[in-house]
Amino acid sequence: MSAKKEAKKVLIVDADADNSLRLTHQLEFIDHESKVLSSHELLDSLGDLADYQAILIANFHGIVDWAKKLTAKHEDCPPMVLMLGNQPADISQPEIEETFIGCLKSDVRYGLLSDLLHRADVRGTATTVVNKEGTQNPELFRSLVGNSRAIVRVRKMIDQVAPTEATVLILGESGTGKEVVARNIHYYSNRRNKPFVPINCGAIPSELLESELFGHEKGSFTGAIGAREGRFELAEGGTIFLDEIGDMPLTMQVKLLRVIQERSFERVGSNKSIKSDVRLVAATHRNLEELIEKGTFREDLYYRLNVFPVEMPPLNSRAEDLPLLVNELITRLEHEKKSSVRLTPAAMMALCNYDWPGNVRELANLMERLTILHPYGVVDVGDLPPKMAPHGRGQSTDDSASEETALPLVQGMPAAQYNNKPRLPRDGLDLKQHLTEIEISLIEQALDECSGVVAHAANRLKIRRTTLVEKMRKYNIQRPEEVS
Numbered sequence: 001m002s003a004k005k006e007a008k009k010v011l012i013v014d015a016d017a018d019n020s021l022r023l024t025h026q027l028e029f030i031d032h033e034s035k036v037l038s039s040h041e042l043l044d045s046l047g048d049l050a051d052y053q054a055i056l057i058a059n060f061h062g063i064v065d066w067a068k069k070l071t072a073k074h075e076d077c078p079p080m081v082l083m084l085g086n087q088p089a090d091i092s093q094p095e096i097e098e099t100f101i102g103c104l105k106s107d108v109r110y111g112l113l114s115d116l117l118h119r120a121d122v123r124g125t126a127t128t129v130v131n132k133e134g135t136q137n138p139e140l141f142r143s144l145v146g147n148s149r150a151i152v153r154v155r156k157m158i159d160q161v162a163p164t165e166a167t168v169l170i171l172g173e174s175g176t177g178k179e180v181v182a183r184n185i186h187y188y189s190n191r192r193n194k195p196f197v198p199i200n201c202g203a204i205p206s207e208l209l210e211s212e213l214f215g216h217e218k219g220s221f222t223g224a225i226g227a228r229e230g231r232f233e234l235a236e237g238g239t240i241f242l243d244e245i246g247d248m249p250l251t252m253q254v255k256l257l258r259v260i261q262e263r264s265f266e267r268v269g270s271n272k273s274i275k276s277d278v279r280l281v282a283a284t285h286r287n288l289e290e291l292i293e294k295g296t297f298r299e300d301l302y303y304r305l306n307v308f309p310v311e312m313p314p315l316n317s318r319a320e321d322l323p324l325l326v327n328e329l330i331t332r333l334e335h336e337k338k339s340s341v342r343l344t345p346a347a348m349m350a351l352c353n354y355d356w357p358g359n360v361r362e363l364a365n366l367m368e369r370l371t372i373l374h375p376y377g378v379v380d381v382g383d384l385p386p387k388m389a390p391h392g393r394g395q396s397t398d399d400s401a402s403e404e405t406a407l408p409l410v411q412g413m414p415a416a417q418y419n420n421k422p423r424l425p426r427d428g429l430d431l432k433q434h435l436t437e438i439e440i441s442l443i444e445q446a447l448d449e450c451s452g453v454v455a456h457a458a459n460r461l462k463i464r465r466t467t468l469v470e471k472m473r474k475y476n477i478q479r480p481e482e483v484s
């Protein structure tokens with residue numbers, strides 16, 4: 001390990017002096033400062049324990065009551081309590097699980113001690129997150145995470161288009177976050193308090209799609225036992241999200257076009273026109289222009305939908321967002337499933353170098369799987385699926401990437417930190433062009449970080465302001481607020 005880490009404080013409460021001394025030495029070895037207290041002293045100092053990351057405590061009479069008082073006293077972020085010795089027989093299993101992070105037998109080894117302290121750390125973060133986010137709107141919680149230029153641009157487009165009535169067409173590969181964008185558009189619109197109604201046009205058989213969208217009257221077709229509202233009626237006043245619009249059959253495309261033009265529709269089996277006030281957001285992973293050429297998508301509908309196109313970038317084009325996304329997804333899992341995990345720098349580096357054909361959805365699935373396989377644990381490269389490991393199965397790329405150096409959850413790390421060894425592609429590359437691209441990318445990042453203030457960005461890049469202005473002119477780089 002190269003850099004000395006900041007020492008974290010641990011409290012030891014054990015009547016056995018030898019035991020306490022041994023633990024003190026072990027903690028010192030893994031960079032944790034410790035203090036020893038007797039259980040009497042402990043009872044007097046409930047209020048002074050906020051600074052401790054964890055309390056290692058031997059059983060004493062009334063320990064569960066004491067732990068409850070501790071939690072009540074430090075409501076926001078109570079220190080985590082680890083039981084020393086064997087599990088006491090006089091305390092029930094649920095009470096043990098609720099009160100203690102784990103049990104430490106007397107012959108504890110460094111690895112286990114370190115792992116348990118990591119769990120304490122991660123659970124501490126999870127508790128804070130739950131407390132902080134508990135009152136937050138779940139829609140906002142699922143916000144569009146990322147600092148890459150492409151995502152900043154998408155967020156700006158959402159800001160611009162949300163309050164208008166314009167139809168939005170979201171394009172992008174599977175799993176890039178098209179639905180997240182659609183929900184954000186609705187959330188930031190004036191229709192926010194009305195329904196957001198999604199429908200996957202590709203997943204519903206074509207003969208049922210019309211009644212799904214527009215509803216039907218009783219007996220209008222075999223199986224139509226009663227009258228039913230369609231999604232357009234359900235979305236009245238709000239937003240309808242037509243997902244996978246490229247898979248909509250041609251016959252339905254004509255009907256949809258009519259609704260857009262006339263702002264009214266009829267239920268299947270009825271000739272009564274129903275007025276509709278619904279905002280349209282559509283999405284597809286297909287290339288609609290190609291579908292038009294093939295004759296499977298109507299050109300007139302395309303122009304009606306393509307009023308305000310938003311293109312979602314694939315995840316492999318924005319590796320710098322990966323650490324942020326990983327943090328967001330883990331925070332979400334902590335919130336929903338009360339589980340967590342953390343990654344070593346080597347594991348994070350492997351994720352930054354992976355191609356992500358399934359985009360953010362693939363990353364979200366991986367994070368969920370990791371929290372199941374390693375609850376509150378530390379994941380290294382060898383724990384990742386083999387296709388993500390850089391040099392074959394189970395090879396850690398960094399020997400120092402042990403569990404002690406696992407990344408804190410709240411840290412957003414630039415991809416450059418992980419990608420510091422560029423690889424020469426098999427077919428070689430145009431070095432000049434490649435270096436220019438790197439230069440442009442770093443300049444853009446510096447400008448983004450400094451909110452477009454050129455003088456500050458020049459400082460970040462350690463070049464003169466005039467040199468930066470010159471380069472921006474040469475490469476036609478705009479400041480972030482000029483991007484439209």
Ligand SMILES: Nc1ncnc2c1ncn2[C@@H]1O[C@H](COP(=O)(O)OP(=O)(O)OP(=O)(O)O)[C@@H](O)[C@H]1O
Nearest residue numbers: 143144145173174175176177178179180360361364
């Ligand atoms: N920028 C982001 N920030 C946070 N979460 C994201 C982001 N992008 C995608 N996600 C998450 O990734 C998953 C996939 O996103 P979403 O369903 O919006 O993708 P999609 O483009 O509609 O995919 P598909 O084409 O497969 O339907 C969801 O769990 C979503 O919450």
Ligand SMILES: [Mg+2]
Nearest residue numbers: 175178179243
């Ligand atoms: Mg989708």
